[in-house]
Amino acid sequence: MVRRSGRGACGGRPRACRRRGERRRGRGHIGGDPRRPRAAGEVVVSERSARLAARLWDGEGARLALARLALAPASALYAGVVLARNAAYRTGLVRTRRVGARTVSIGNLRIGGSGKTPLTRWLAAEAQARGIAVAIISRGYGGTTAAPHVVGDGATLRSDVAASGDEAVMLARTAAVPVVAGHDRAAAAALAVETFGSRLLLCDDAFQHRRLARDVDIVLVDAGQRGGVTRLLPAGPLREPLAALRRAHVIVVAERDAAGATQSVPASRPDQLVVRARFAPTALLRVGPHAWEELGLAALAGQRVLALSGVARPRPLYESLRDWEADLVHILEYPDHHPYDIADWHEISHAAKDVEFVVTTEKDLVKLERFPFARGKLVALRLGVTIDNPTALLARVLGPLAADVLAGVAAAGAQRPWHERPPERGP
Template identity: 30%
Template sequence: MNWIERGWYSASKLNFILLPLTVLFWLLSSVRKWLFKLGLKQTIQSPLPVIVVGNISVGGTGKTPFVIYLVELLRQQGFEPAIVSRGYGAEKSNDEPFPRLVTPELPVNLSGDEPKLLYLRTQCPVVIGSDRAQAVQFVKDNTRANIVISDDGLQHYKMARDIEIVLLDAKRMFGNGWLLPVGPLRELPSRLQTVDLTLINSGSETSEEQDQAKTEKEYQLAAEIAYNLLTPNLTLSTNTKVKLVSGIGNPQRFLSTALTMGYQVDDTLWFADHHQFKAQDFERFNLDDIILLTEKDAVKCRAFAQDNWYVLPISAVISKQVELKLLELINDLPKAH
């Protein structure tokens, strides 16, 4: 975490040297939004119903496990969902132009880490591309899907949407309340008044507390016992000493979750979000050290992983009240165009 990011969640005044850039960001984003509202920029009609799962801030809010949960909920209602994503970190390729379908054979450097994880966990079509409206059309033309979940894309106003869901992190919330780069916000909190559903990710709980949390808290993350990266049927007992390694938006949540599960964390190594891991990143550790990774990071480490590297899987825990609200929104969706 650099000094700018630290200032987002502290009382530091150093960030205010960036205030001119925040004013510029506000002006540009406001003008862009008004151009869409006035019809001077075109929102492209979607051929399929679209649900956006996004946030108004930079950094992890638990979108990936929520999207995985939403895929399963839609399937239970008889839908065939697909996911579109920007594919952050995916390299350009003449052989694989955008929009690009994520497949089992597609390497992570061409898919991005989160899209690859979403495909592996859901086995539904995942299409990446910076133009999400184009990606939605690609889903319609090339898959059997009849509904689309946009992983992020709340601010991608070119893409029409039917439902907007925003996730917030309970500990970080709006940070210092300022727009980028003085603060972590992409949009002001007033944007939440226009979305269909706002959920607050309250973090992780122990397994004994999860049943209670399902009725008392709207959204949280439930960790399961870690499994071996190379041999998934092998699990890692809790109370084991581990080294945490991650390149995610909110590594402190990963640390908190591992501790909650009972793992003994005696070292951590944090990289920037979406870090492209290589074997040299792990040279500080001994060969017999047990490495514990997030699922998103693990998909980038498989090629050089050791036998004692493990993955901590995370799932979304949704209250019954929120699920009923989601079903109400889903039932009101228009039919595919």
């Protein structure tokens, strides 16, 4: 866990941070009492590695440049494995599996969040509004249940974070469509078709998962990302070379501020669709007696806030708090997918004593809502998306399903009494 307060804590150097002096870091413990004994190799190593990786990938300076150079051979080896794997799928040496439904993957090339979850939710809502049976497929990262299983049926949550992971449960809580998880995504997709009769499958964070055949690949690219980031893991943040963008049918350029993008991404092949999308908070979510409740973002203005996150890239959280004029006085950062425990609860509760809100992400809210402080100060930023060309994007995603919907609407209209039918248009 990284503990910060003061200058530079939120990236944008808001007034509240500037007046509190220099930033302080914690001692690298996960939470609670840093003196409590830990087994060898406990999460502390992963946490420290995550912080070092973030500095290595995005930092500047001669030492970091030399570190990246030293890791170049490992990145070259990783690139060879990735290229060989992709070639095996491209040539048919390794076969893919189809499951009898239109399949769309939503992913990215870079480690960390880029808006995949809000985009997946938006596509699910648009498909459902058109009468298409849609389901979301997740790997269930961090969950103990590897076998395919139903996380939520669109109305009822059927699993929990321990079994299915935070991302799958968050999707089941916030998207009104079935969510199915499993380490074998092809088997999870088959279960969705069998159980819910799904005709459209949206596979979250699945661009690199090649075994499940798909009809459309969507890749998100961060508009604010430095154009020079081309290094693969472990020397850089990329899962695949930039050339893999040619495999995508749709590229979504993700913007996170009203000023617009700083990077333009041209289509890499004639039939590739490029659209822009703006991601921004739409509401605060708080824990209610029976369900999550929405609260207006204006409630943050002038309020003392603790920012709490366990995600790979927390900076957008801090920027959003700055935009809504919150008085950001404390920051607690945990590793991505962090499993919060009682020691963390004590740590967070202590830090939250002098604030009005503890603001976190939706992914963290599903893990934190069980703690006592959740009913008082805990809220999460709900992230929404606006697409600049939604018609073109939906046409590409839905494909022939869109024609089926129009045909169904026309057939239903023809069966109505004459006085309820829409007027016919002339030639």
